[in-house]
Amino acid sequence: MSVAASPGPAAAATTVIPNFGHADSCVLHNRFFCWHWFTSHWNDTFAPALVQHIVLTVIAVGIGFVVSLGLALVAYRLHWLERPIGWVAGWLYVIPSLALFQLLVPITGLTTTTAEIALVSYTLLVLFRNVLIGLRDVSPDIREAARAMGMSRLQSLARVELPLAVPAIVAGLRIATVTVVSLATVAAFVIDRGLGPLILRAIGQGLFKTEFVAAGALAVALAITADALLVGARWLLVPWTRRGPR
Amino acid sequence: MNDFTRAFSFIGSHQPLLWQKTAEHMELSGAALGIATVIALPLGLWLGHLRRGSFLAINVSNVGRALPSLALISIGMGLLGIGFWNVSVALVVLAVPIMLTNAYVAIEQADPDIVDAARGMGMSGWQVFSRIKLPLGVPLLFAGIRTATLYVIATATLAAVGGGGGLGEIIVNQASYRFEGVLGAALWVAALALVADLGLAQLQRVLTPRGLRRPGHPRLLAIRPAADARARSANLATAPGRPN
Numbered sequence: 001m002s003v004a005a006s007p008g009p010a011a012a013a014t015t016v017i018p019n020f021g022h023a024d025s026c027v028l029h030n031r032f033f034c035w036h037w038f039t040s041h042w043n044d045t046f047a048p049a050l051v052q053h054i055v056l057t058v059i060a061v062g063i064g065f066v067v068s069l070g071l072a073l074v075a076y077r078l079h080w081l082e083r084p085i086g087w088v089a090g091w092l093y094v095i096p097s098l099a100l101f102q103l104l105v106p107i108t109g110l111t112t113t114t115a116e117i118a119l120v121s122y123t124l125l126v127l128f129r130n131v132l133i134g135l136r137d138v139s140p141d142i143r144e145a146a147r148a149m150g151m152s153r154l155q156s157l158a159r160v161e162l163p164l165a166v167p168a169i170v171a172g173l174r175i176a177t178v179t180v181v182s183l184a185t186v187a188a189f190v191i192d193r194g195l196g197p198l199i200l201r202a203i204g205q206g207l208f209k210t211e212f213v214a215a216g217a218l219a220v221a222l223a224i225t226a227d228a229l230l231v232g233a234r235w236l237l238v239p240w241t242r243r244g245p246r
Numbered sequence: 247m248n249d250f251t252r253a254f255s256f257i258g259s260h261q262p263l264l265w266q267k268t269a270e271h272m273e274l275s276g277a278a279l280g281i282a283t284v285i286a287l288p289l290g291l292w293l294g295h296l297r298r299g300s301f302l303a304i305n306v307s308n309v310g311r312a313l314p315s316l317a318l319i320s321i322g323m324g325l326l327g328i329g330f331w332n333v334s335v336a337l338v339v340l341a342v343p344i345m346l347t348n349a350y351v352a353i354e355q356a357d358p359d360i361v362d363a364a365r366g367m368g369m370s371g372w373q374v375f376s377r378i379k380l381p382l383g384v385p386l387l388f389a390g391i392r393t394a395t396l397y398v399i400a401t402a403t404l405a406a407v408g409g410g411g412g413l414g415e416i417i418v419n420q421a422s423y424r425f426e427g428v429l430g431a432a433l434w435v436a437a438l439a440l441v442a443d444l445g446l447a448q449l450q451r452v453l454t455p456r457g458l459r460r461p462g463h464p465r466l467l468a469i470r471p472a473a474d475a476r477a478r479s480a481n482l483a484t485a486p487g488r489p490n
Contacts, residue, residue: 032324032325094396094400094439094440094443095435095436095440096400096439097400098403098414098435099403099432099435099436099439100432102417102429103429103432103433103436106249106250175311178312179311182312182313182314183314185314185316185317188316189417199316199317202320203320203323203407207324209324212321212323212324213321213324215317216316216317216318217317219314219317220312220317223311223313223314224309224312227312
């Protein structure tokens with residue numbers, strides 16, 4: 001009995017028992033969060049999903065910003081266009097994302113394009129409105145001074161009005177970015193990219209808590225980091241707002 | 247396009263199912279909004295009246311916006327298990343920041359000259375609040391409630407993932423309802439959100455004191471450029487939370 005319980009050094013060296021199916025007690029008991037499981041799956045699961053999530057977000061906010069900036073500049077010149085554009089963007093905005101993703105499937109299929117169209121459509125209202133408010137809030141005196149200095153309308157727009165609108169534009173970008181980070185998790189219903197699929201998969205596999213808690217926490221952390229980066233960008237871009245009220 | 251035709255015929259042939267799920271949807275949203283209102287409005291109004299805690303009141307909505315609802319529902323499932331209440335709690339957590347910030351700003355931004363005049367007439371603190379600041383703040387206050395309502399109705403679609411029932415159950419259950427059902431329910435939810443928004447816009451119009459009403463209908467999501475800088479920063483800070 002004592003012989004069987006203590007294998008000699010030679011036996012330990014020759015038999016290699018693979019560690020398949022090994023799980024620590026935390027995973028077996030499905031505790032709220034297993035740090036060890038999280039770190040051991042960082043490289044194969046969480047890091048790629050996080051990168052995909054960032055890519056989805058950057059593309060959506062980038063396209064949304066370009067489109068909104070264009071629309072806002074048009075509406076800035078042609079007042080009567082503000083209402084219809086705001087109206088369409090508003091209607092797009094109130095459609096629940098789960099529904100919008102599905103509505104696009106017959107048209108663009110289960111592709112990243114579907115996800116991006118939906119995500120872009122959620123940035124339009126906020127960005128369009130904030131760019132427009134930023135431009136409209138430029139004091140008429142300043143605009144007049146720019147014209148009096150001999151600037152053309154385009155020069156005044158590019159060198160005076162748009163720079164002064166940057167705080168409002170960045171405020172819009174912050175909202176849009178955080179929104180898209182959040183909604184990109186819902187895109188998991190149509191595409192297998194980003195942090196959302198981890199949440200859905202973990203729910204589907206009998207509520208494995210560590211995976212969806214970790215994915216959810218990463219999404220929150222990403223949103224807060226992106227927000228902080230944009231605040232930093234404003235600090236660099238518009239030094240005159242560094243002091244005093246925002 | 248054939249898909250859409252079949253989706254519409256699904257809507258036509260599944261009316262009892264859709265209305266039953268809509269009722270569940272509204273029950274869930276209503277419970278969450280009720281709880282959120284009880285928590286957020288008194289606190290926001292009180293802080294706004296005292297003009298204290300602006301940092302908390304403004305920033306809570308920025309933090310709230312950063313919480314992905316799907317993640318919140320999933321974390322709620324980890325803590326509370328599957329069911330109606332886990333989803334309600336998640337919805338309450340999402341609705342409170344929007345309402346709190348709007349309630350705060352609505353009361354806090356009251357024109358100081360008007361408040362001074364009211365005090366000069368001998369009004370007490372409570373009278374200034376109830377007769378001056380509150381009526382003046384109604385549009386913004388209600389804008390917050392409206393945004394939160396839309397937000398909660400939209401997010402409740404995701405409740406199906408957490409076992410909360412509602413219209414999302416059809417959308418996430420392609421195996422039972424096939425794609426035409428998923429698409430039909432998606433159209434139904436989109437229509438529901440739009441109808442809710444229009445209804446709330448009308449309600450907002452009715453609730454706004456006559457002197458503050460502007461000609462024409464309140465715009466969708468009711469964000470208007472404000473004149474002064476304080477209201478402007480408030481406006482940006484209280485921009486609608488995103489739908490889900």
